[in-house]
Amino acid sequence: MKPKVKNWLIQLNKGIIKTNTTKIIYEIHKHTFRGKGYVTIDELRRDLNMAHQTLTAIVSSIQDEGIIKSIGEIDINDRPFSKLAYAEKSERNHLILKRRKEKLSQWIKRGKEEWLDLMPQSLIDEINKL
Incomplete structure (x- = not known):
């Protein structure tokens, strides 16, 4: 596991939710385990009040590290969105x-x-x- 990934997970476990990356991981984790089991980019954008381009770049980086996964798609207003979920270790x-x-x-x-x-x-x- 890369040092940056360890750092994200340590921050998440300690409740230190300051960076955009840890905010996104926290929200996906929350929706996965205490919500409906997934969250979409559109929901994250609204919940975090984050620019779409910033959000998708960070989500891509988090996916590269295996922290989150796509578990299918859902149509919202005739637009497809990936369902994102927190990945098990x-x-x-x-x-x-x-x-x-x-x-x-x-x-x-x-x-x-x-x-x-x-x-x-x-x-x-x-x-x-x-």
């Missing part, structure tokens, strides 16, 4: 690996779309094997 390594694989896949797709005309065929073949 036993799930974290799996979630980190899954997230890294998703990001690699997105990176490969973007790279192929943008640079395909400059890639040698041998590289394209290798990338397609991934």
